Amino acid sequence: MLAQGFRVLQREGHSRARVGELSTAHGVVQTPAFMPVGSQATVKGLSSDDLTGLGFEMVLCNAYHLYLRPGHQLIAELGGLHRFMGWSRSILTDSGGYQVFSLAPLCKVSDDGVTFQSHLDGSLHHLTPERVIEIQESLGADVAMTLDECLRYPAAEDAAEAALLRTTQWARRSRDARRRPDQLLFGIVQGAHYPGLRARAAAALVEIGFDGYALGGLSVGEDKEVMYVALDAAVAELPESAPRYLMGVGTPEDLIEGVAHGMDLFDCVMPTRHGRTGWLFTSFGRVLIKNAQYARDESPVDPTCSCPVCRSYSRAYLRHLFLAKEMLGVRLNTLHNLHFFATLMTGLRDAVRQGRLAEFRDQFYANREACQT
Amino acid sequence: MLAQGFRVLQREGHSRARVGELSTAHGVVQTPAFMPVGSQATVKGLSSDDLTGLGFEMVLCNAYHLYLRPGHQLIAELGGLHRFMGWSRSILTDSGGYQVFSLAPLCKVSDDGVTFQSHLDGSLHHLTPERVIEIQESLGADVAMTLDECLRYPAAEDAAEAALLRTTQWARRSRDARRRPDQLLFGIVQGAHYPGLRARAAAALVEIGFDGYALGGLSVGEDKEVMYVALDAAVAELPESAPRYLMGVGTPEDLIEGVAHGMDLFDCVMPTRHGRTGWLFTSFGRVLIKNAQYARDESPVDPTCSCPVCRSYSRAYLRHLFLAKEMLGVRLNTLHNLHFFATLMTGLRDAVRQGRLAEFRDQFYANREACQT
DSSP: OOOOEEEEEEEOTTSSOEEEEEEETTEEEEESEEEOBOTTSSOTTOOHHHHHHHTOOEEEEEHHHHHHTTOHHHHHHTTOHHHHHTOOSEEEEEOSHHHHHHHOSSEEEOSSOEEEEOTTTOOEEEEOHHHHHHHHHHHTOSEEEOOOOOOOSSOOHHHHHHHHHHHHHHHHHHHHHOOOTTOEEEEEEOOTTOHHHHHHHHHHHHHHOOSEEEEOSOSSSSOHHHHHHHHHHHHTTSOTTSOEEETTOOOHHHHHHHHHTTOOEEEOSHHHHHHHTTEEEETTEEEETTSGGGTTOOSOSOTTOOSHHHHHOOHHHHHHHHHTTOHHHHHHHHHHHHHHHHHHHHHHHHHHHTTOHHHHHHHHHHHHHHTOO | OOOOEEEEEEEOTTSSOEEEEEEETTEEEEESEEEOBOTTSSOTTOOHHHHHHHTOOEEEEEHHHHHHTTOHHHHHHTTOHHHHHTOOSEEEEEOSHHHHHHHOSSEEEOSSOEEEEOTTTOOEEEEOHHHHHHHHHHHTOSEEEOOOOOOOSSOOHHHHHHHHHHHHHHHHHHHHHOOOTTOEEEEEEOOTTOHHHHHHHHHHHHHHOOSEEEEOSOSSSSOHHHHHHHHHHHHTTSOTTSOEEETTOOOHHHHHHHHHTTOOEEEOSHHHHHHHTTEEEETTEEEETTSGGGTTOOSOSOTTOOSHHHHHOOHHHHHHHHHTTOHHHHHHHHHHHHHHHHHHHHHHHHHHHTTOHHHHHHHHHHHHHHTOO
16 A cells, blocks of 8 residues: 655746646555546446546546445445545545535534435435444545534624534544544634634644645625635635645636635546536636537637547537437537646646746636637 | 458358358458447447447448438538548437437328427427438448338338338338448338238338348337247348348347347447446346345346446446436446447357357357356
């Protein structure tokens, strides 16, 4: 087994950006990294071979979804999540906090934990921080997340403070509950968009001590500027030596800014979900493939893209598949979008290594401006 | 360009079975062959690379669907169907007769042709035999089919006779309308389940002269025995030197029997459609993947199968994907089923070459009996 943990390999002088390596029980993840979302033990439409082919080294799965269906015990009996989904690289599991608070039709929080109704069959469940660790250990995630209390945006400061105090208590109980030495555990910094609360939350988590620190509850509707002030306040309290994970973020622009602000890990449903609605990411901005302008367009989605979709298929064909509601369209769109995100992260890592993140960012926006569609 | 046409390479002494090669403008198709159905210029869920990987040398697309959406002219402008769908091997297009009579909400036949409403938007269309050839030539199919009149089962003998007379007239007009020398044209033998009508229809088509002969309107509800009597009556009138295509057939059992009865080409939605409903083909019979018995089953769908799905995934995982309505489940099921059909055809060709088709058939049924699920 590899020595697990995080190592910063290089820092950029002009920003907070850094490149590093997150070593898990299943290999090395080069950071900054984007994790495709495979909530139900599959990144929608793609196989594990597809993801390996795209170059991803870690995927995110969801403890909430897998706990409800097919059940973490069943996955444990079958040898764990990696074997179940045929993925031999790293897996991070989200604790389920966000899903409990956003998907469950009923949800009641107490200091002990959270009681909620399944969105699948209405059955009643109670999850505690300890139980959530047990679930993620059963799944065999390489990185587990602590249970956190998530608030809807905008949250009042006193509500945000109460939630972060509870989240901090839960984080301590989570750390005390962990049993698997081969699993990394990340704490989640809450505190809404209040810089003071974010700083307090981060400091409290660092005192408890985790293998990494995540920022939850950002990019939920607040202005970008507000988000980065809150984020910076948290980062100031976090050790340089630990990985930082900006949860549920984001757009290509968010990834660039996030890296510049010192973030190491990201996840977002955007490339996969947008793929399903025919929204394609390109170097020159979005392509909405259903648009009539592409009906007779022989060119690939992005002429500068080297993905298998752009090498073989035209915009006209992808538009036809989309309008005919053909499953292949969703698959090809998803492959293209995830390739775009993977390539963006490779570009960002190179730029940070070469100390030219600002130029990379300028070039990124210049490409958009030049060919606005 | 290759010399186009059909060549019988070897006959089996104990049956009517033969192996051959159908050479088209896009390559050689080893027969007997099964064609996956890609009605709308895509075999649902799979890319052209997937189909090549599975070993298929020809796919079936549908002139009716492509005429309505995205339009054959658009596909012609974009360089033809091969280029449009990124498939460099052979394509057979069905004429659309079957779809007009089964999908269109309104449909009126005259000697001139057929007037029908689009199932997509209710728009009114008129297709003649000549127009259907023009559409398939625009698409650039390697093998085109003549327009035929299809009856619902059971058809009365006088109705079947009238339909076959019209189909024969349409076949002559189709042959006279063809312009592309790089496209093979097959006539379609109708005549319902009446051996006398089938023989007359076949003889009439041979007199007109086609590159191949298809049997349409079989396996539509009649007993298998009845079907093979009608089929044999037609085959007796067909030249040994021309390829014979049993349209819309069928089950693995149908393919074995069809080969024994001298058929060279088959197509059917079964492997793809059943894949979408979780019905998996195996050497020991069907596996309905949703069944509770597979919830904790670590074994592959078929332990004797060498497909990419059986090499990487368990029944338990496929069941999970099916119950979670995950698109990857449909894709993996489809890949497995089409691999089963491709492998069956390879086995059948080998068996015919080695003169042991009867043993192959016996073994096929013995495997089923031995492990009935």
